[in-house]
Amino acid sequence: MLYLLPLLLAVLLTVLALRRPDTRRRGLRVGAGLLAAAGLGLAALPPVTSRPSTAPPATAVLLTAGYSPDTLADLLRRLGPGVPVWRYAPGNVTPNDTPAFRNASAIRAKLPGLRQLHVLGTGVPPTDAPALAGLRVHRHADARPMGFQQSTWNAQPELGQLLTVTGTFTGAKTWEPVWLSLRAAGAARDSVQLPKGMGAFALRFRPRAAGRAVYMLEARQSGRRLAQEPVPVEVQDPEPLRVLLLAAAPSFELRFLKNHLAERQYAVALRTGLSRGLTQTEFLNLPNPPALGSLTPALLRRFDVVVTDAATLAGFSSAETRALQAALNNGTSGLLLLADAPTLPRQLPGGAAFRLQPQPAAAAATPQRLSWPEGPTTVTALVPATLRLAEKLRPLITGPNRQPVAATRRVGLGTVVVSTVAETFPWQLRNQPAIYTAYWSRLLGAARPGQPTPLSVAALNHWPHPNAPLEFRTTGAAAGPLSITPPTGPALALAQRPDALVSEWRTATYWPAVAGWHRAQVGKAQQWVYVYAPRQWRGPGQQQWPLAARQPAGTAASVGPATNLGAPERTAWPRWWGYAVFLLGAGLLWLEEKL
Structure with missing residues (x-):
């Protein structure tokens, strides 16, 4: 309705000007009337002009390595004009x-006004991704790049343990098979074929020497090497335990076990019953040997694991049983029982969870196959009985019909292990030391009491690279200074920041300059960290950076028209323009009438 008022006023003034008898200056009267009407219209409804916006855009496009021009063109067509396009170039070369x-x-x-960011290509490094927190990031990856996308392994395996490297791989030609291999000491130790050129894999190798080593994951297709990635490991010598062996009578089983543990530098004490009231004791790698008369708290404090048979445990007095129970509750000792009797003794701590199931006579006299995770594939032994599964039991080794023949349960802070395998020394007689070592390492490792770590240092980044921050965390109330020794050059001292939630934690940031092994040391605790070369293990970083940015992964299909993409600014004319034009027109009408 407001648009009609200036028009009606203009018609009225024109009609009045034309009806006047005096025809002189009629054109001036008509023009002045229209000018006055136009002035009132401009004052009531000032016109609006548009001009390009100078406000920062709310949506932008970021190009990273490996982006597709076709994807960029399609994205810009859907987002509309005015969307700025930037490139992520962390190197020294600037694109023109x-x-x-x-x-x-x-x-x-x-x-500063950015709200949405469309990232094309492989993405930003995980260390830079937290800077994008708070933005709605849309990821546009045309295809997963070729190579090893993800992989995991135990970086600190014990000598004799099986090292398993798992992960996923994507080849360039998915219609041709790809051979993956794990190479150590210049030779392929294990290999697997991916028939479709991509998928998950698992490679295994048992290290034969302690120390730091860099194995290699290699992918080949049609005889051509597609990718190669390092697998750094620090093979640890097993920490020697202090083992107390208690036998009711001489046996080959404990004699072979005693010699095996002594060869591995374990501290071993053996008490063997010869007759009623007569025992024989032996000590290996144990200075200042204690008296092995009866089990006392003082004696148990000197040993990590107690290995005994059913007859010896059944002959414990009430005081010895209480001392063993207390050592388990305090977590100072573990118990390994060789269940060589039809029933378990009542003195067994936590014995209510263990139940024996005797095997038929024919099965008990025939060697049965044993298996456990990452154990040797061909292991057989006599199994007179199995253990019945219970809620509190954790199977360690399984035998016939996948029934456990060795299991463990927690008792207080300690662990009780029960094994029903009758004889393992034949493995030594058949020249199978690897099987013998793996079996007893699993049992003794399960019975080993947990040791507190008053001082430690650990790297928090799984895939460190040069010129990227590497976070370290030290644990200990008096951790002391943290020093980093690179492959070349002097050691560096790092400043540590206290953690806001855990008083014993300290964190420090280190920027490695070169690839290779770096040693982090605080006090007597140290940690070796391998820094990968710039082009190594880029696949995991491409998977991690969206999580580091704390945003849901977006896809091109979910992208719609952008909002507030630098829209043009609309500005209204000042109203005084209308008043000035009205006064000019009204003044001309007044002046013409006075003439």
Whole structure:
């Protein structure tokens, strides 16, 4: 309705000007009337002009390595005009065609009003991704790049344990098979074929020497090497235990076990019953040997694991049983029982969870196959009985019909292990030391009491690279200074920051300059960390950076029209323009009438 008022006023003034008898200056009267009407219209409804917006855009496109021009063109067509396009270029070379960011923090500084960011290509490094927190990031990856996408392994295996390397791989030609191999000491130790050129894999190898080593994961297709990635490990010598062997009578089983543990530098004490009231004792690698008359708290404090048979445990007095129960509750000792009797003794701590199931006579006299995770594939032994599964039991080794023949349960802070395997020394007689070592390492490792670590240092980054921050965490109330020794050059001392939640934690940031082994040391605790070369293990980083940015993974299919993409600014004319034009027109009408 407001648009009609100036028009009606203009018609009225024109009609009045034309009806006047005096025809002189009629054109001036008509023009002045229209000018006055136009002035009132401009004052009531000032016109609006549009001009390009100078406000920072709310949506932008970031190009990273490996992006597709076709994807960029399709995205810009859907987002509309006015969307800025930037390139992530952390190196020294600056592209000429597109403005570039050196790091992710510069994105927020250059585009303060940014709300949505479309990332094309492989993405930003995980260390830069936290700078994008708070943005709605849409990821546009055309295809997963070729190579090892993810992999896991135990970086500190014990000597004699099986090292398993698992992960996923994507080949260039999915219609051709790919051979993956794990190489150590210049030779392939295990290999697997991916028939479709991609998928999950698992490779295994048992290290034969302690120390630091760098194995290699290799992928080949049609005889051509597609990818190669390092697998750094630090093979640990098993920490020698202090083992107390108690036998009711001489046996080959404990004699072979005693010699085996002594060869591995374990501290061993053996008490063997010869007749009623007569025992024989032996000590190996144990200075200042104690008296082995009866089990006392003082005696149990000197040993980590007690290995005994059913007859010896059944002959414990009430005081010895209480001492063993207390050592288990305090977590100072573990118990390994060789169940060589039809029933378990009532003195067994936590014995209510263990139940024996005798095997038929024919099965008990025939060697049965044994298996456990990452154990040897061909293991057989006599199994007179199995253990009945219970809620509190954790199977360690399984035998016939996948029934446990060795299991463990927690008792207080300690562990009780029960094994029903009758004889393992034949493995030594058949020259199978690897099987013998793996079997007893699993049992003794399960019975080993947990040792507190008053001082430790650990790296928090799984895939460190040069010129990227590497976080370290030290544990200990008096951790002391943290020093880093690179492959070349002097050691560096790092400043540590106290943790806000855990008073015993300290964190420090280190920027490695070169690839290779780096040693982190605080006090007597040390940790070796391998820094990968710039082009190594890039696949895991491409999977981790969206999580580091704390945003849901977006896809191109979910992208719609952008909002607030630098829309043009609309500005209204000042109203005084209308008043000035009205006064000019009204003044001309008044002046013409006076003439």
